[in-house]
Amino acid sequence: MAVGQVRIKVPEKAKAGEVVIVRVLVTHPMEVMKFKDGKPVAKQYNYIHRVEATYNGKPVFEAETTQSVSQNPLMAFPVRVMEPGTVKVTFQDTQGKTYTSQAEIKF
Amino acid sequence: MKLAWKTISRGKRTALLAIGAVLLGACAAVGTTVTSKEWKSRAIPQSQGIVKDVGGKRIQQRYPFGGFGTANFEQWPTFAAGSPAYPPPRKAQMPTGIKGDPKKGHALLKAGAKGPCTGCHVIPDAAVWPAGNVGPDLRTIGHRGLSDAYLYQVIYDPRVIFGADSPMAPFGASGMWTEEEIVHAVAYLQTLKGNPPGVPDKVTDDRQWDPNTRQLVRPAYGDPLDLTANPGLGLADSVAVPLWSEAGPKGKSCAGCHGNIGAADAQRPLGVIASMVGVGARYPKWVAQRRRMMSVEDFLAVHAPETTGHEMPSQGEQNITMSILVKMQSNGMPYQLALKDGNVQAAVKRGEELFNRRVGQRGQACANCHSARGGGNKFLGGRFLADVEKDAMVNHPYWRTAWQRVIDIRIRMQWCMTPLRTNMLPGDSPEYADLETFLISKQTQRGDKVLVPRLSH
Numbered sequence: 302m303a304v305g306q307v308r309i310k311v312p313e314k315a316k317a318g319e320v321v322i323v324r325v326l327v328t329h330p331m332e333v334m335k336f337k338d339g340k341p342v343a344k345q346y347n348y349i350h351r352v353e354a355t356y357n358g359k360p361v362f363e364a365e366t367t368q369s370v371s372q373n374p375l376m377a378f379p380v381r382v383m384e385p386g387t388v389k390v391t392f393q394d395t396q397g398k399t400y401t402s403q404a405e406i407k408f
Numbered sequence: 409m410k411l412a413w414k415t416i417s418r419g420k421r422t423a424l425l426a427i428g429a430v431l432l433g434a435c436a437a438v439g440t441t442v443t444s445k446e447w448k449s450r451a452i453p454q455s456q457g458i459v460k461d462v463g464g465k466r467i468q469q470r471y472p473f474g475g476f477g478t479a480n481f482e483q484w485p486t487f488a489a490g491s492p493a494y495p496p497p498r499k500a501q502m503p504t505g506i507k508g509d510p511k512k513g514h515a516l517l518k519a520g521a522k523g524p525c526t527g528c529h530v531i532p533d534a535a536v537w538p539a540g541n542v543g544p545d546l547r548t549i550g551h552r553g554l555s556d557a558y559l560y561q562v563i564y565d566p567r568v569i570f571g572a573d574s575p576m577a578p579f580g581a582s583g584m585w586t587e588e589e590i591v592h593a594v595a596y597l598q599t600l601k602g603n604p605p606g607v608p609d610k611v612t613d614d615r616q617w618d619p620n621t622r623q624l625v626r627p628a629y630g631d632p633l634d635l636t637a638n639p640g641l642g643l644a645d646s647v648a649v650p651l652w653s654e655a656g657p658k659g660k661s662c663a664g665c666h667g668n669i670g671a672a673d674a675q676r677p678l679g680v681i682a683s684m685v686g687v688g689a690r691y692p693k694w695v696a697q698r699r700r701m702m703s704v705e706d707f708l709a710v711h712a713p714e715t716t717g718h719e720m721p722s723q724g725e726q727n728i729t730m731s732i733l734v735k736m737q738s739n740g741m742p743y744q745l746a747l748k749d750g751n752v753q754a755a756v757k758r759g760e761e762l763f764n765r766r767v768g769q770r771g772q773a774c775a776n777c778h779s780a781r782g783g784g785n786k787f788l789g790g791r792f793l794a795d796v797e798k799d800a801m802v803n804h805p806y807w808r809t810a811w812q813r814v815i816d817i818r819i820r821m822q823w824c825m826t827p828l829r830t831n832m833l834p835g836d837s838p839e840y841a842d843l844e845t846f847l848i849s850k851q852t853q854r855g856d857k858v859l860v861p862r863l864s865h
Contacts, residue, residue: 303646310636324636328643372812373639 307402331372351393357386443489444837450709451722455835494766497567502560508595532609538790541619542783548602575782619787632863640807640861648729656716675739688735694751701841722836735860759846768830806862
């Protein structure tokens with residue numbers, strides 16, 4: 302499976318001052334440490350633990366996800382847009398890899 | 409040499425027409441299909457159903473996800489052509505000298521390895537959740553004055569009492585239950601009188617617990633054709649779309665013959681391939697050269713290596729995602745199986761026989777769960793079973809949220825083999841293609857529309 306594909310959906314057009322919903326999905330495995338009888342049997346773990354979004358460079362959304370985040374997580378957040386620009390979303394996983402994608406909002 | 413029709417004598421004309429008729433007849437004749445024994449499987453290794461010895465134990469190799477397991481049931485009938493029929497109904501004598509223990513019987517009715525009975529029947533036990541209603545409610549079975557010998561026979565082999573199409577498995581005749589265990593179960597069933605007698609016990613206040621009052625909630629997962637909702641669509645976008653125009657070892661690409669991927673539209677968010685519009689709706693197709701029915705998936709596994717050199721083994725990620733890309737070109741169009749073709753008609757008939765064939769240790773058929781006579785439109789535990797005549801659908805491949813992967817109809821069929829305690833056939837076997845043809849014939853008759861990839865649990 303292609304890990305780290307980030308897909309963003311924003312409205313094609315918006316008006317000044319409008320609140321738009323940004324939907325973003327990242328393909329990522331949800332690996333957590335596995336325990337049996339209180340002892341770890343598989344120690345490697347790899348999950349998304351931080352999400353950041355900027356609009357024209359200004360931070361608009363950030364989240365600390367924990368090991369409870371699902372496989373292939375989907376996030377949606379509102380942004381009030383005052384001017385046309387680019388929304389950029391970055392996911393960071395526990396192995397230090399980052400996955401980024403961006404989408405344009407036109408007026 | 410020019411030979412005008414008029415210059416041939418009348419006698420010779422009749423002879424020529426006769427030869428022509430014979431030739432036409434030969435073309436229209438229904439071909440015999442290959443079987444899974446003759447068909448060289450092009451499936452990935454986990455899909456081939458290989459039975460082998462590992463550490464002195466015979467196992468069947470299956471998929472490493474979803475709980476397929478490796479148990480081997482090679483002594484029981486499968487869907488393979490030529491597989492022996494399931495043993496006929498067997499009358500049983502209730503053993504004397506064993507005293508039934510209702511407590512043990514209660515535990516056995518709930519045991520997963522023994523059925524479980526509670527998947528299909530309601531018993532007065534709130535710990536069973538959720539209960540199913542494929543079979544009758546057992547909360548008042550002890551009030552009906554049925555003899556022990558009758559109940560023993562029902563569990564041992566219900567076909568003796570309810571007929572050959574009984575949806576219940578012959579638990580005693582199959583060896584899944586010992587004689588002693590059945591005696592315990594009978595003892596427990598005779599204690600179920602109801603409260604007051606004859607009226608089913610009220611077990612919980614939760615109306616969702618009782619399958620007779622349960623409300624069916626059809627879950628919504630979002631728009632399957634939205635890239636941010638359906639990871640399966642995203643997978644096809646990152647695997648199949650580049651593969652379409654990538655030249656294989658033989659120097660050709662899919663796009664070289666079938667045209668490039670054009671601009672997207674609402675039904676085809678990955679782009680329109682003009683030559684492929686409507687193709688997916690006509691499959692499975694009789695391929696005379698291969699002497700079998702082939703779905704899009706089966707055909708790609710053979711066609712891609714022959715033309716481009718790309719290996720595209722059945723049930724592999726490349727095969728499934730490419731099938732999505734091809735089939736979704738027909739999104740919104742009704743299924744159009746060639747029902748007038750004699751070969752397709754023969755396949756539908758074979759598929760219907762398979763649908764009703766009892767297989768595996770449990771000795772159950774597809775029809776036992778997916779027809780109105782059996783569990784169709786009823787609850788098996790918490791699962792709502794589809795009815796082949798009403799809503800069973802083959803909008804595959806789809807994104808299965810429970811497994812977080814794309815699966816095609818063949819993995820779905822192979823997955824059904826696990827609870828049936830049956831060895832699975834290779835995913836690209838001709839028998840499964842016949843079964844798929846039968847299902848799609850129902851969809852064609854209903855006018856169902858193609859929607860690939862779906863998003864479901």
